[in-house]
Amino acid sequence: xxxxxxxxxxxxxxxxxxxxxxxxxxxxxxxxxxxxxxxxxxxxxxxxxxxxxxxxxxxxxxxxxxxxxxxxxxxxxxxxxxxxxxxxxxxxxxxxxxxxxxxxxxxxxxxxxxxxxxxxxxxxxxxxxxxxxxxxxxxxxxxxxxxxxxxxxxxxxxxxxxxxxxxxxxxxxxxxxxxxxxxxxxxxxxxxxxxxxxxxxxxxxxxxxxxxxxxxxxxxxxxxxxxxxxxxxxxxxxxxxxxxxxxxxxxxxxxxxxxxxxxxxxxxxxxxxxxxxxxxxxxxxxxxxxxxxxxxxxxxxxxxxxxxxxxxxxxxxxxxxxxxxxxxxxxxxxxxxxxxxxxxxxxxxxxxxxxxxxxxxxxxxxxxxxxxxxxxxxxxxxxxxxxxxxxxxxxxxxxxxxxxxxxxxxxxxxxxxxxxxxxxxxxxxxxxxxxxxxxxxxxxxxxxxxxxxxxxxxxxx
Numbered sequence: 001x002x003x004x005x006x007x008x009x010x011x012x013x014x015x016x017x018x019x020x021x022x023x024x025x026x027x028x029x030x031x032x033x034x035x036x037x038x039x040x041x042x043x044x045x046x047x048x049x050x051x052x053x054x055x056x057x058x059x060x061x062x063x064x065x066x067x068x069x070x071x072x073x074x075x076x077x078x079x080x081x082x083x084x085x086x087x088x089x090x091x092x093x094x095x096x097x098x099x100x101x102x103x104x105x106x107x108x109x110x111x112x113x114x115x116x117x118x119x120x121x122x123x124x125x126x127x128x129x130x131x132x133x134x135x136x137x138x139x140x141x142x143x144x145x146x147x148x149x150x151x152x153x154x155x156x157x158x159x160x161x162x163x164x165x166x167x168x169x170x171x172x173x174x175x176x177x178x179x180x181x182x183x184x185x186x187x188x189x190x191x192x193x194x195x196x197x198x199x200x201x202x203x204x205x206x207x208x209x210x211x212x213x214x215x216x217x218x219x220x221x222x223x224x225x226x227x228x229x230x231x232x233x234x235x236x237x238x239x240x241x242x243x244x245x246x247x248x249x250x251x252x253x254x255x256x257x258x259x260x261x262x263x264x265x266x267x268x269x270x271x272x273x274x275x276x277x278x279x280x281x282x283x284x285x286x287x288x289x290x291x292x293x294x295x296x297x298x299x300x301x302x303x304x305x306x307x308x309x310x311x312x313x314x315x316x317x318x319x320x321x322x323x324x325x326x327x328x329x330x331x332x333x334x335x336x337x338x339x340x341x342x343x344x345x346x347x348x349x350x351x352x353x354x355x356x357x358x359x360x361x362x363x364x365x366x367x368x369x370x371x372x373x374x375x376x377x378x379x380x381x382x383x384x385x386x387x388x389x390x391x392x393x394x395x396x397x398x399x400x401x402x403x404x405x406x407x408x409x410x411x412x413x414x415x416x417x418x419x420x421x422x423x424x425x426x427x428x429x430x431x432x433x434x435x436x437x438x439x440x441x442x443x444x445x446x447x448x449x450x451x452x453x454x455x456x457x458x459x460x461x
Contacts, residue, residue, distance in 0.1 A: 033149055034103055040156065041100060044093065047084065069247075073256050075174055078247060082170045083163055086248030092155075092162035099148075099155035107145030110134045113312075126319050132312035132328065140308075143299040150293030154286040161282035164445050166246070171441040173243040174258055175434045180239050181259050182433075184232050186426040190419060191225045193398075197415055198222050200406065214412035221416050261437045264452035270373050276447040277369050278362060287358040294351035301344040307331040369446045376439030379432050386429040394422040 070077055083089055115130040198218035204210030241251035278284060312328035334340055401418040404410040444451050 033153070037100060037103075037149070037152055037156065041097060044159075069256055071256060073258070075171070075258070075262075078170050078174060078258075079167055082166050082247045086166045086169075086246070089159060089162040089166055092159040096152070096155040096159045099152040103145060103148040103152055106148035107141045109136075109141070115314075126317045128314055128316040130312055130314035130328070132310055132330075134308060134310045136308045137303055137306040140300060140303050143296045143303065147293045147296035147300065150289045150296065154289035154293070157282040157286035157289065160448070161286065164282060164448055166248075168441055168445040169246040170243075172438060173239075173246040175261060175437050175441075176239055177243055177255075177258050178261050179430055179434045180232060180235060181257055182430045183427055184229065186423060186430065187225065187229045187232065190423045191222065191229060193402075193419055194218065194222045194225055194416075197402070197405070197412065197419075201412055204408070209408060211411070217412050217416065261433055263433075263437050263440055266376065266440060266443075266451055268451060270370070273369055273373065273443065273447055274366055276449065277365055280448040281365060281446060282448050284358065284362055284365065287354065287361060291351065291354045291358060294347065294354045298344070298347040298351055301340075301347045304343055305334055305340055307333060365446055369443065372439055372442035372446060376436060376443060379436035379439055382432040383429065383436055386425060386432060390425055391422075391429060394418075394425050398422050 069081055073081075110133075113130075113132040115132070116127070118127045198215070198221075201210055201214040201218045205212055205215050240255040240257075243255055244251050244253055308331065310328075310330040310332075312330075314326045314328060316324040316326065318324060398415075398418045401410065401415045405412065405415045440451065
């Protein structure tokens with residue numbers, strides 16, 4: 001018994017519904033690592049990296065930030081502020097989100113095709129409607145989704161790398177601020193001592209017990225000290241501007257000045273630091289995901305040799321006979337071996353290049369780590385030497401010179417030379433403290449984790 005037009009239409013609609021369910025089922029599933037990756041992104045987003053109203057906020061980099069630093073901020077306050085206000089991690093965060101959004105695109109089927117034809121001249125077929133869907137060979141979509149997922153994981157680590165770089169910039173600028181403040185304190189103390197000596201020289205000269213040359217020399221030394229202080233004071237604005245830039249703020253904004261540096265002992269062997277570098281450095285880990293993604297691209301190109309299948313269903317509205325329902329199938333024919341081979345060779349070359357880049361970069365970072373370790377330990381040695389030996393001896397020498405000058409046993413030149421030597425030792429000591437701090441900061445940037453304090457790792461994994 002022939003079916004009526006109405007029954008054929010029902011069959012067509014059922015076929016369309018079934019095809020839609022198949023497509024929906026194939027697109028809803030998620031890769032094993034996709035949901036956790038989006039969860040990690042959501043956790044970070046809640047900490048100040050909003051993606052809402054991106055177009056409206058495109059020019060907000062020049063706005064006056066409403067969030068203010070504490071009146072007496074610690075280094076951690078500066079770091080917390082910078083990581084959510086500096087544009088570099090903000091940009092890396094949005095690149096991470098963009099990479100995540102490419103994952104469902106890579107694993108989804110192509111859009112189905114809907115074709116309609118109406119025959120304007122007399123024909124057995126008055127009109128027809130066809131629904132088609134291209135179905136890649138099994139495994140192609142998974143390999144493409146895996147490649148996109150690896151790129152998203154690499155983008156996540158590059159976001160972490162951007163955070164670590166901002167941390168280092170803040171620590172570098174912070175250390176320069178502290179060095180300027182501490183150097184000025186040393187110079188003001190030197191100026192105070194010279195002022196006292198000048199007053200003593202004048203008093204001795206007026207009493208007929210001293211030389212006028214000592215008064216002149218003391219005045220010259222005092223003027224030189226004042227000039228050096230003014231020179232260092234003029235550096236405040238450039239140094240503050242550099243700190244504001246590291247924080248992601250406009251250079252002219254007022255800055256609470258830090259005054260102290262705290263560096264805890266580093267009880268980690270260099271060989272262990274090198275191991276952490278290879279395992280924890282965000283840049284190296286991102287490169288590992290790049291390599292894994294390239295490997296999945298190679299898998300995709302291998303599967304390109306296999307034809308894809310296009311399935312379809314067509315309903316034909318007939319004029320003289322009952323309407324017809326047809327099922328269609330089409331495959332593509334990858335018969336051009338040159339193109340397929342070139343795709344595969346391109347993917348293999350990209351994989352090899354990514355692998356070599358990782359080896360090269362790891363070697364460079366290992367050299368950087370060894371240099372940073374040397375700088376830290378050398379600066380620490382100098383800090384101990386100056387703090388425990390040279391500075392106490394120099395202060396004793398100055399006290400002795402001042403006592404001798406007060407007793408008339410020596411001239412001003414001996415006092416000036418001793419005071420200048422003490423000041424230079426103090427300035428060198430402050431520089432060594434900063435070098436030690438920056439050496440530790442560089443080590444933490446390279447290994448991608450804190451090395452001192454409560455968040456520092458233990459001696460083994």
